[in-house]
Amino acid sequence: MSICGLRRSVMAVVIAAAALGVVRLARADAIEDFYRGRSISIVIGYGVGGGYDTYARLLGRHLGKHIPGNPSMVPQNMPGAGGLKATQYLYGVAPKDGTAIGTVARGQPLTPLLLGDKSFDPLRLTWIGSVTDEASLCLSWGTSRVKNWQDLLTKDVLFGGEGQGADPDMFATALNRIFGTRIKIITGYHSTRELTLGMERGEIEGVCGISASTLISQQPEWVARKTVNLLVQMAARKDERFSSVPLIGDLVQNDEQRKVIGLVIAGQAIARPFFAPPDVPEDRKTALRAAFDATMKDPEFRADAQRSNMDVNPMPGADMEAFLKNLYATPKDVVQKASAAIQIGR
Template sequence: MRGHYAKGLMLAGTAAATALVLTACSGDASPTAGSEDDDPAAFYEGKTLTMVVPYNPGGGFDAYLRLLVPYLEEQLPDTTIRVENQPGGGGLIGANAVYQAEPDGLTIGLINYPGAVFAEVTGTDGVTFESTEWTQYGRLGALPPLVYTSPDTEYTSFDDILGASDTVKFGLGGVGSDAYYVAVAISNVFDFPHEIIGGYPGSNEADAALLAGEVDVSVNSGGAGVLMVEGSGAHGVVAVSNEPLEQLPDVPVIGEFGDADQQEQLAPLASVYDLERMVVGPPGVPEARADYLAEAIFAAASESGYADEMEAASYPVNALNRADTMELSSTVSESIESLSALLSD
């Protein structure tokens, strides 16, 4: 790792020199390309793999990829791996950048898949991707959103919120974040007075606002939400998931509330979160390469050292291989229509 940048420079230099020699010696480079298609391992030799984090350094998505680098380097010893943060637009900038990248298998990103689906179905400005078209490499983690309330609020359970007579204030880090859409969906399906304040710079700022009593409720995915409950005395009121959270088994899941109709409306929301942290690439990456890289990522993410480090940072790893990920996503794609209805009310 220490020689990471020096190595990168050298590799870049060598690559440039090789390219020059190739162009100088023969105008016919296609045989090389052909052999790389047959042998994806050879293709990745000496190349640079860019992993895009569509969020700022310091968050969970960043940690998932940054801590994966050393393990992925073991799987791809001759490939330079760099992590690039492309934050902004609730993750849209980074997701767009990955979608629009050259489909050569050298650009991947860890996207918030539910967030991307939400942005697409709500017609958010600047979405250039279609959720069904991504090249999917696998899942690193699935952290269902946790809805939690301020430590000294009157709302200590989800029923308290549903029966509220005063306006319930949601504080969220960023309009268009998936936490924002979860708040929108919940307040659309259930009828209680609410206000959604999405303009906090990030979820940490929203949490601080919650602790300061400025807002009543916040939503955050997985680890961050659990930490707020365990560390700061926030009340975990409901998990947007089909199964109870591993760390907080006593917190009820969303399906336990409302009538049958409301439960049916919210079901796709809980399901899309099975795919939350998905590694994707632009559409049209050659199958052989996608399989090869997906295998390397799955192997790296399955290392116990990676899981331990992530666990220490309160981000559970829940790796899923390429085939299973694609199967899950095909079932979610069928319910995109109903998700759209849920968010557009």
């Protein structure tokens, strides 16, 4: 190539790079112009005071400053049907312009797969990120006859639930079907806070599905004073803060049980999920995901979480999307067995 030709090629590259920079700047300006002076609703599928509510309000205190235009964040509790009410609202009613996000039970994204719910398609939702993964605990009140895993297999016990598709209902039902535990469920509670109050009032003896982070942040004295009996960890990996409490995967008796219970507890990997409705414009989707990722690294956010003993081990939105696509490719025979294990009333 001649010197003249080389110069033309270099000039073309410089012009193209400059043009690309202008386009990116214009897009950033458009995002900033859109969000400036606006608010973003954070729809929370549970009542005030529970773990999902606490994580949503934690995120809401910091996310806005990482979104161009710095919109205000407005929490909106919408409890009902284990988070399904909020999911359906975000899927079919909420604005699709990037001004509404939400959080619901970690098991909700799996309900179309495992429970045949056709009211929403989780693969169409705009996944923004999950603040942390989680181990959930099955526990009983200190006065209950059920003190450990072996007691669950041999003694009747009354546990609380939140509705089909919520962890306390799915986990308790799965333990009954797969392992032969003797849990009876009273459902209809709207939050972890309501469930814990139910135990304190003697309405129920326990819960199978209280997040470890929620227990530590909201009821640390229960652990210190042994007010509750910790029975089993429902998670893919053990929370070593409760090293003496068995992991459900270590209690399975064959490979089939391992695969089925593995699918039932798969939502633990995206324990504090945040998403927006389908069809959010691509540039705003990118902005929301970038803001979430920046918030997870924000020292002020981290310090805020630490003050409240809240775990932070995030999964980006793109990884959540890939994770769910992989789950929905699970072999049909495993899906059918997991579905049969968690459906209430079958």
